[in-house]
Amino acid sequence: ESLGAFMVLGVAGSFLYNHWHQLGMWLLLWLISSAIGVLIALVTHIITLVVVWHSPLHQAVKGAGSSRWILTAMYMVRILSLFMVFAVSSLAISDAVVLVKAQQRYDLWSGATRLGRISLGGGTFSAGGQVDMKTTFARVGSWERDLNRQGKLLIAVANPRSGMSNNKDLTVHGRHRDVLYINDAYLRAQNVTDSRGMRIRAPQDRTGVGIVIPQSYMDESAHITRAIDRDMKSRGQYSDIIPNATPHLDIITATSGQRRFTYTAADISAIPGGYQPESVIQDPIMVVLPNDTPFLSSGDYYGYTTWGSILALDTRQAIADTTMRPQLTRDVLGISPAAEYAAGNLATAHLSLATSILNVLLGLSATLVTTIGLAVVYARRRAQFIFASRINGWGYLTMFTWLFTLDVVLTTLIIMGVSASLWAILGSLTSAGVAASPGIAILRLIIPIAGLLVSVGTVGMLMSAVVWCPKRIIRAPTTQVA
DSSP states (O other): OOHHHHHHHHHHHHHHHHHHTTTTHHHHHHHHHHHHHHHHHHHHHHHHHHHHTSHHHHHHTTOOOOOHOOOOOHHHHHHHHHHHHHHHHHHHHHHHHHHHHHHHHHHHHOOTTTTEEEEEEOOOEEETTEEEHHHHHHHHHHHHHHHHHHEEEEEEETTTTTTTSSSOSSEETEEEEEEEEEHHHHHSSSOBOTTTTOOOOSSSSTTTEEEEEGGGGGGGGGHHHHHHHHHHHHHHHTOOSSSSSOEEEEEEEOOOSSSSEOOSOOOOOOOOTOOOSSSEESOEEEEEOOOOOOTSHHHHHHHHHHHHHHEEEHHHHHHHHHOOOOOGGTEEEEEEETTHOOOOOOHHHHHHHHHHHHHHHHHHHHHHHHHHHHHHHHHHHHHHHHHHHHTTTHHHHHHHHHHHHHHHHHHHHHHHHHHHHHHHHHHHHTTTTTTTHHHHHHHHHHHHHHHHHHHHHHHHHHHHHHHHHHHHHHHSEEEEEE
């Protein structure tokens, strides 16, 4: 009955929350979670019955169980609580990495507060109800191409051929390398110089393409040039403004060791295997395009804008430009300061880390509770032995040698395994743009120190609790001990 009442209240709450949207999915999830809860309750009940069934009759009548079973169960719970601390600590480490990346990105965006991110819609619907993306591409591409000609658009597209993935566009010296497509506005915002220290400018020719290659890659410049030439010719074949446009390449040598800001405005993620746009990339091959380039089609403008790789240089001015083109109403949903995404990511990262730290504290509290429970059960089970041993002058280390030795060995092995796993997780989550961060270095230093402190603290808590309980037993009257 209570289960049915709870379900009725849940359905009513779903109506008040979202008017029963996706009610079937919600009910399915509710049934699954309820089934899991019932299964856990049944398993717990069966285990309890087994313990009581194998206990002596006079204990079973009182509802008591074997102390040996209870002691074993308590120790297993203690070990599981240590693994729970490991799980929440892993999440805390991951959130700390995300916070470092978010802070780095926010610092980079502090000098680009006027840039605007353009949010685009899903296309124009035709009379038949189908989305006419070609019309949308043409309209958005024409508008952004005009902005680019006027120098009002910043383009910074990292690995444009790879799409929204972690793949790099080029392989140089046997390793995947980043390619960064930029325009004149990027060169004005960033100090990009060649090997002689001269500032690089965009080509004057509409079909010109500058290829900036770091000195360390110059031995494979022919391979790099062929790859960029093929890409430009493929783009020129379907050009909107110069059909079959042929690129005129200009090779520029730059000093190695350069780190380039990508102006990435997408959300960050520290999940391995997911798309993780980096705010800074090391030594990319840069492809410089003029503002009136024919090698960016309307579809390219639309797609790269949805990535957050094409930004308006002035948010207010871009908004004013859209009001002059009513036909963009369905296409441009809004233009907002791109730096807001970095600030929002930073705030979210702070909140996630605070939540993870709270979870770690709760996990440590659970370990403390299970430790005290284990000490109480152990001391109660061996009450007569403890009383007799103290009368004969035995010390606590002598009485509890087996327990202390077992706990030190198991706890040390668990904490060492946890620390090594956290170290490996931290290494897998870091990237080239974060690896040199002082925050990551501090985290790597904290892991072994924290592991040592947790190990010593956990064993110390058990020893203190085991010592405290026998003192209560020894002070008790002999009749109560028996």
